[in-house]
Amino acid sequence: MSSATATTAAGYVAGLLFGLGLAVSGMTDPARVLGFLDIAGAWDPTLMFVLGGAVITTFIGYRLVYMRGRPLFGNSFQLPSKQELDVKLLGGAALFGIGWGLSGYCPGPAIASLGGPSLPLLALLVAMVGGWFIAKRC
Template sequence: MNGAFFRLAATLVSGLVFGFGLSLSGMLDPARVRAFLDIAGNWNPSLAFVLGGAVSVSALGVLLTRRLKRPLFDESFHLPDNQVIDRRLIVGSAIFGIGWGLVGLCPGPALASLSLGLPATMLFVAAMVAGMLIHDRLVARRSSRMGGGAGAETRLSQPH
C-alpha cells in the first residue's frame, strides 16, 4: 500500500472523528449554537466546554507538530505564507461570525448536518458553496489583474 492510501485513510478517519465529535457535542443543533452566542439573553454556556476541549486538543496538536520535521503522511506542512492581519481578514472573520450567529452553523457542522437531510441545512451548504465559488472567481480575477497570487498556500517545513 502506498502513501496516498494512508493519507486518504487518515483523512477519512479524522473526518469521521470530527463529525462524531460535532454531533456528540451538540454543535449540529443551530438553536443550541445560537443560545450559546446569546450572552445577553437566554445564554446556554454548555458549548464553552466544547470550545475548551477543542482549544486544548488544538494546542496539543500545535505543540506536537513543532517537534516534527514533517507530517506523518506528507512531505511537508502546508502553511499559509500570509501572516498579516489586514482588512480582508478582519472583514472575512466578521462575515463568518455574523453568519454563524444568525444561522447557528459554520462549515464543519453544516457539512456534518447534511447527513440529517434537513432542507435548511442543504440550502445553507448550497449558499456557502456558491459564496466560496463567487469569492474565488472575484479573488482570482483581482489577483490576475494585480499579477499576484492572493491567498496562495506554499509548501513550508515548519521551524523547530
C-alpha cells in the same frame, strides 16, 4: 499503501472523528449554538466548553506532532505563509460570523448534519457553496 492513499485515508478518519465529536457534543444542533450566541437571553455555555476542549487538544497535539520534525504522511508541514490582515480576510471572517449567527451552523456542523437535512440547513449549504464560487472570482 501509497503515501497519497494513506494521506487521504488519514483525512477521512480525521473528518469522521471531527463529525462524531460534533454530534456527540450536540454542536450539530443550531439551537445550542444560537443559545451560546444569545448572551443577553438564555445563554448556553456548552459551546465554550467544546471550544475549550478543542483548543487544549490542538495545543497539545501540535506540540506532539512538531516534535516528530516532519509529518507522518508528507515531507514537510504545510503552514500558511501569509501573516498580515487584509480586506478579504476580514470580510470573509465577518461574513462567516454573520452566517453562523443567523443560521446557527458553521461549515463543520452543517456538513455533519447532512444526515437529517432541513430547509435552513440546505439554504446555508447552498449559500456556502455559492460563496466559494464568488470568492474564487474575487
